[in-house]
Amino acid sequence: MPSSPIQAQAPAISLRNLRVSYGDREILHGVTFDVQQGETLVILGGSGSGKSTLLRTLVGLERPTSGEIWIKGKNLATISDEQLDTLRRHMGMSFQGGALFGSLTVGENVALPLREHTKLEDPTIEIMVRLKLDQVGLSGYEDYFPSQLSGGMKKRAAVARALAMDPEILFFDEPSAGLDPIIAAGIDELILELKEAFHMTIIVVTHELASAFLIADRMVLINKGEVVALGTAEEMRTSTHPRVRQFLDRIAEPAVSQELDYLQMLTEDRHGNRR
């Protein structure tokens, strides 16, 4: 393993002035940053900040209205559905609620991408499934249905499914949402293990600060659809940017005290522009 492979390679993902809208409401107002090969990037942000939209756009579930997303030399904003599907075989996504298929067993869930996209024989797939489940600490749960698993186990199973195709980029949507602190710590541990073991690029969307500081190489703070700050955990910790401080120090949105601010808030329309 070379000592510092990160700087030598082109970025795994490159966002250039990315804008995304639902209908006529713009959610992301021009997001630009790079994700390096093999790094774990945490996307931080409050509810409604646009961080989930950003993640959905990165995996191709939303199409940007303008801007570019470069992954493996392809621009997600302009590629055809077929090319997108080809690209998706190199990406894995673990959804917030797991999104396991309730009608399939855990083993069948993990086997699904392999059955759909590879010509592997059944015995080989079975071995792969056992391997993936072992990696997430769920060996022996092949024949369970998702409804029989606890919240933490569902997330682990979802990670196993995301790993099935040996992706180069792994996405996590709120990995610790809805889990108790101990189970959530277990999921963080799992992400760190994956990082150690596979050196894949990992992108995590979360608002859990403890978990973010534990797993992140770098983090990016999103607020109201814009990048507020981008840097290593250390840089974020020592940042003096008011928004970063507010988020990290968990200060509630200040009640509107100054009359001028209040006036501005009233006269702003929904898009944040002055009328």
Add this chain to the structure above:
Amino acid sequence: MELTVQIGQSVLNALAYLGSLAMLSARAAYYAVVAPFHGKPIRIQRAISQAMQVGVRALPILSLITFFIGLILALQAAYELKKFGAMNFVASAVAISMSRELGPLITAVVVIGRSGSAFAAEIGTMKVTEELDALETMAINPVRFLVTPKFIAMAIMLPCLTIWANAMGVLGGSLFGVAKAGFTFSGYLHATADALFLRDIISGLVKSFMFGITITAVGCHEGLVTGAGAEQVGRSTTSAVVVSIFLVIAVDLVFTALFYFLGGQ
């Protein structure tokens, strides 16, 4: 002025809805007929288990209902025929109204209640729990994966169920025929066979095939457009049932008129 705008808007919405149903059916047909030649096989296993669910499991309730319908038809026909002393026409009245109209229609209504609603609920729930998104991120097309097997199952099973429903209806009619209209059982069956032309049965089966497509398209479409939240699944399921019943009857009207004018009698 306001009224014309509203009417125009509703008509446009209805046309857009029909358009999206047609689009969904066309995509499902593509994955059922064309895509298998491009290395994307149909999920036969899934289609078979759907057919089992849609078709075979519906047999008990469908048999009971159509048996009753056959009996009711016989009673209603006898009410009028008795005046003319023409009770021997009960068999043909039951046979023709069953095979041309009520067999396909009652079958469709039962299938809407059992399966159209289930399709909307199943796909709607998957939408709410992000399972549809998960399919897409795994580069698996939800239409090919979920919708096409349902279309295949319904297009095959609905005509089959309709044949069964026709038979049960005739059986129901024969109960009255034997008990009150002076038929022997085999005499009743003979009278039925004499009354039926192949085109009566075929026209019923063509209709039932179209009903199957309609019910699947509505059920799956309602599931796919489900909004966020569990209560939206309930809304999708309800509108799948209501819209399916309406559209099945509209399709019925169109095809009945078509057969009438094409058949010339």
